[in-house]
Amino acid sequence: MKTDVALKWAEALESDRFKQGRGALNRDGKVCCLGVLCELAIQDGVEVSTRVSSYDGSTQYGNQTLVPPDSVRVWAGLPLYALAKEEDKGCLLLQTPEGKEEAFNLNDLYEWSFGQIASAVRETFGLPPAPRNCPIHPGEIEPCYKCNVAN
Numbered sequence: 001m002k003t004d005v006a007l008k009w010a011e012a013l014e015s016d017r018f019k020q021g022r023g024a025l026n027r028d029g030k031v032c033c034l035g036v037l038c039e040l041a042i043q044d045g046v047e048v049s050t051r052v053s054s055y056d057g058s059t060q061y062g063n064q065t066l067v068p069p070d071s072v073r074v075w076a077g078l079p080l081y082a083l084a085k086e087e088d089k090g091c092l093l094l095q096t097p098e099g100k101e102e103a104f105n106l107n108d109l110y111e112w113s114f115g116q117i118a119s120a121v122r123e124t125f126g127l128p129p130a131p132r133n134c135p136i137h138p139g140e141i142e143p144c145y146k147c148n149v150a151n
């Protein structure tokens, strides 16, 4: 996976821009971690057809409802889905304390929060830890310049 995409993904998961859902890329506006990746690709100009099912409210991206379509995978620097399966690389494996696990399992099966998944994304792709907010000055991240001024 491309490092810049991984960082964008982690930051989106850490933000409050997306409501987390489980069991589908996007159902009724609630997305899984891979649905967030699809939305980021669209925002970045990738052409992904979307269609909302009147049956269960789930959104199809390309022809997929559970995993990102190949257009998103190419944008993210992931192997095409068919190739990934063939080479047994999985859909999108993330590093966890217990070993590598599919991102969709962390979201759906183990019910990890977006924040937890973001940490795994940072770990997997060698990204720096998420910036922490200053406990004293809301909206400032550490190292906080306001605290430095106060000192």
Ligand SMILES: [Zn+2]
Pocket: 134, 135, 136, 137, 140, 144, 145, 146, 147
């Ligand atoms: Zn501060």
